Amino acid sequence: MGTALITGASAGLGLEFAWQLAAARHDLVLVARDVERLERLAAQLYAAAGVHVEVLPADLSVAEDVERVADRLRATERRVGLLVNNAGYGLHQRFVTGDVDEELAALDVMVRAVMVLSRAAAEQMVEHGRGAVLNVGSVAALMTSGTYSAHKAWVRTFTEGLAVELAGSGVSATVLCPGFVHTEFHERAKMRMDAYPEVVWLRPDAVVARALADVRRGAVISTPSIRYSLAAGLLRMLPRGAVRGISSGRARRR
Known part of the structure; x- marks a missing residue:
């Protein structure tokens, strides 16, 4: 796949993607806001794996920064063969009483940037006849956990539609739909997660390994672990009223 570009590369699943792709001898373009990190x-990646690593600082809630990343995806020198749209975060607020500007920024990062960057990547990948787009979604896409669920539902449906459009082009689109993963995600969102048993948690290395394996085989939906595959199947079959009840119970436990 040549060079891989990862958004949200400085922490969480993005960090794990960087390490696993470097270990597989992919050159990297790392995108995040924290330049020093x-x-x-x-x-560290260069010292450990000897791969070429570019640093591309960007705030994906800012349209101009998104366009700079899109320009890198369109470039033919050190062509990007794998885009990992991983950047995202949770908002620990209610929609009706929360800060609307924060909601709009989250929408820009998890929806608008995913669309713009997927388009830029897919355009040059189709021209070269190979490549892959991996968008990080969530099992939350099947629930009703505020705007985060709405964002991830968009990512899931968008990626499925992109996969249909790309069929036969040599380019694939995959959406990763994990459940709870041991990363900084919940701590950064100031969410209390101590009520959840260890069995619901996934290791980031296992999630990323499964995602990359599914990209290699051209899977459209990647749901790590049997338990979350079963949970996703159940959520799809349940009446939406029951799903809303489950989501409401989760919200009360936070």
């Missing part, structure tokens, strides 16, 4: 990671 990105440069430190780039030096």
Whole structure:
């Protein structure tokens, strides 16, 4: 796949993607807001794996920054063969009483940026006849957990539609739909998760390994672990009223 570009590369699943792709000898373009953290990671990846690592600082809630990343995806020098749209975060607020500007910024990062960057990547990949787009979604897409669920539902449906459009082009589109993963995600969102048993948690290395394996085989939906595959199947079959009840119970436990 040549070079891989990862958004949200400085922490969580993005960090794990960087390490696993470097171990597989992929050159990397790392995108995140924290320049110092990105440069430190780039030096570590180069020292450990000897791969070429570019640092591309960007705030994906800012249209101009998104366009700079899109320009890199369109470039033919060190062509990007794998795009990992991983950047995202949770908002620990209610929609009706929360900060609307924060909601709009989250929408820009998890919806608008995914659309713009997927388009830029897919356009040059189709021209070259090979490549892959991996969008990080969530099992939350099947639930009703505020705007985060809405964002991830969009990512899931968008990726499925993109996969249909790309069929036969040599380019694939995959949406990763994990459940709870041991990363900084919940801590950064100031969510209390101590009520959840260990059995519901996934390791980031296992999630990323499964995602990359599914990309290689051209899977459209990647749901790590049997338990979350079963949970996703159940959520699809349940009446939506029952799903809303489950989501409401989760919200009360936070």
